[in-house]
Amino acid sequence: MTDVAGQAIVVGVDYSTGADDAVRWAAATAQARRGELKIVHARRHSGSYFYDGVLEGAGTDAEAMREDADRIIRGAVELARSQAKDLAITTEVCVESPALTLIELSRDARTLVLGRTGRGGFAGMLVGSTTIAVAGHAHCPVAVVRGRADSTTVAGPVVVGIDGSPTSEQAIARAFDEASARGVPLVALHAWLDVTYDDLYVTSRVLPAWDSIRAEEERLLAQRLAGWQEKYPDVDLRRVLVRDRPRHALLEWSANAQLVVVGSRGRGGFIGMLLGSISQALLQHAQCPVLVVRHDGAG
Known part of the structure; x- marks a missing residue:
């Protein structure tokens, strides 16, 4: 079956270790359904920010943050293309809370896809706090890609x-x-x-x-x-x-x-x-x- 017209599969990306797995899975899923993939990176601009609970980039200005975000998006697009060469891909960078951004985008998405960890995760949590928040509030189903290193090749039920x-x-x-x-x-x-x-x-x-x-x-x-x-x-x-x-x-x-x-x-x-x-x-x-x-x- 194919997706409902206008409903893309949306994947959130950041620096976390699970983001690449999420992009691969989302790209393979979108290609199989002949749908569109939307790659999103969101980060609240506050002069400093966190990656997996560690403070980095103190004093970083908006331009540097934008360049950094563009690098993340370009890497995700290249990874998606390696998984699905002819896939229709759009991108979006937002200066806003990742959870709030993804929840808002979920209103028009078929599926939100996230990795098993996310920046801002708390120590001891196997799934990041952004993932938990989005899974609890999203307006569409949320796929959390975790477990095996390459979940796109598994033949199970x-x-x-x-x-x-x-x-x-x-x-x-x-x-x-x-x-x-x-x-x-x-x-x-x-x-x-x-x-x-x-x-x-x-x-x-x-x-x-x-x-x-x-x-x-x-x-x-x-x-x-x-x-x-x-x-x-x-x-x-x-x-x-x-x-x-x-x-x-x-x-x-x-x-x-x-x-x-x-x-x-x-x-x-x-x-x-x-x-x-x-x-x-x-x-x-x-x-x-x-x-x-x-x-x-x-x-």
């Missing part, structure tokens, strides 16, 4: 996490589209163990028999997938139901997948949280790119 929440419904739609466009199987994964051993000891609730829970979860999975196979007859759909915590199951599947698709918040998310625990865990630890999909009504 697309995996989608299903839990019955509104964002899960949006994730299913996008996952079928991604699997169809890539010509690979789609694994619809539903993990139905939402309690840990600690929960069993610290709560007094009586849990029903596992067999009865499994039967109910099988019905839920069938309901969520109803109609999608008819809409995408070319997709080899594989239903996987496991008695495991969703986070653990999806992280395991990420080892052999080429893309994991999840909703931004699951059915157990807290009101006011823009990213649920499962999507955050995948952004931090998945072994392949992760696509986070927000519900249309999420803002």
Whole structure:
């Protein structure tokens, strides 16, 4: 399938180690869909700025910053061209907060693509703070390219996490589209163990028999997938139901997948949280790119 007219794939670039991987992945994805790639670099001008938490460039003027930004953009364009020679590419440099810039651009984008780290990241975080902010607020799905060094050559399936929440419904739609466009199987994964051993000891609730829970979860999975196979007859759909915590199951599947698709918040998310625990865990630890999909009504 091809992109909606006028909707480009937007990739944010900076000095971080994950930016090159993000450009390669975004270029390959845009080329496969015969779409357009928009490369964006944003940096707030304040006389000094940060790269991965380290203060640099104190006293740098606007002209020098612009030249520096142009070098970043030129390098990203060359890298994208090496991945997709005939790809339509546009660029943009903004003197503004990277997160705010990307969130605004997401209004007209099909997908925002970011690397696994970003400038301004906090020590101990595997994913930069800009990436977390954008994934939680963007108006379109956000792909975070992490895991393998070259994620454009992986031949594994697309995996989608299903839990019955509104964002899960949006994730299913996008996952079928991604699997169809890539010509690979789609694994619809539903993990139905939402309690840990600690929960069993610290709560007094009586849990029903596992067999009865499994039967109910099988019905839920069938309901969520109803109609999608008819809409995408070319997709080899594989239903996987496991008695495991969703986070653990999806992280395991990420080892052999080429893309994991999840909703931004699951059915157990807290009101006011823009990213649920499962999507955050995948952004931090998945072994392949992760696509986070927000519900249309999420803002």
